Amino acid sequence: MTKRVCVYCASSTQVDEAYKREARRLGEVLSKNGIACNYGGGAVGLMGELAQSMLDHGGEITGIIPRFMVERGWDNPKVTEVETSSMHTRKERMTKDVDAAIALPGGCGTLEELMEIITWKQLGLFLKPIVIVNVNHFFDPLLAMLDKCVGEKFMSEKLKKTWTVVNRADEVLTAIEEGHPWGEEESNKYASL
Numbered sequence: 001m002t003k004r005v006c007v008y009c010a011s012s013t014q015v016d017e018a019y020k021r022e023a024r025r026l027g028e029v030l031s032k033n034g035i036a037c038n039y040g041g042g043a044v045g046l047m048g049e050l051a052q053s054m055l056d057h058g059g060e061i062t063g064i065i066p067r068f069m070v071e072r073g074w075d076n077p078k079v080t081e082v083e084t085s086s087m088h089t090r091k092e093r094m095t096k097d098v099d100a101a102i103a104l105p106g107g108c109g110t111l112e113e114l115m116e117i118i119t120w121k122q123l124g125l126f127l128k129p130i131v132i133v134n135v136n137h138f139f140d141p142l143l144a145m146l147d148k149c150v151g152e153k154f155m156s157e158k159l160k161k162t163w164t165v166v167n168r169a170d171e172v173l174t175a176i177e178e179g180h181p182w183g184e185e186e187s188n189k190y191a192s193l
Contacts, residue, residue, distance in 0.1 A: 001101045004036040006115040008104030009046035018152060019105050020049045022135045026104065026169035027053025033173060038094045041065030043076035046104050049093055051079050064094045100176045101127040105138040121162045121182060129179035130163040131172050
């Protein structure tokens, strides 16, 4: 049973309304299903939309944010906050005791977090479902790059089973429930070709 998830998403305020709408919908879906959320702690962009939606629907959301970002005023005073000493400890703390990781569209930070959690799963450090919410085909170029990695033999085709791609927030919980099992045996077998 899914009790808590980690959500990676952007803080840009300039993005299309379609992305904001899916962030809000994800917050609603999680809240209405009693699923708590760890996220990056921001108050604007998709982060702010997700957090506000969680709060509006009675959900529990925790912002995990490095101290230097709090000092710059980038945190969200409306949410429970956990300060970390660095970006590295932030990412580690975001995934602690979660049942899945979810990626909404975002910039370099979101992409880096997504690639790191996929790598952690490949290495057996994170064995939970990873769901990519491909709103407006945002992640298509990244997925094509991962296909190229497989095609060029930089990674096994089997590693594509470490994540699931959906198009809408409404599909996330089903993707978590139906995700491919992945354990230490798979990590040992497929970490390298």
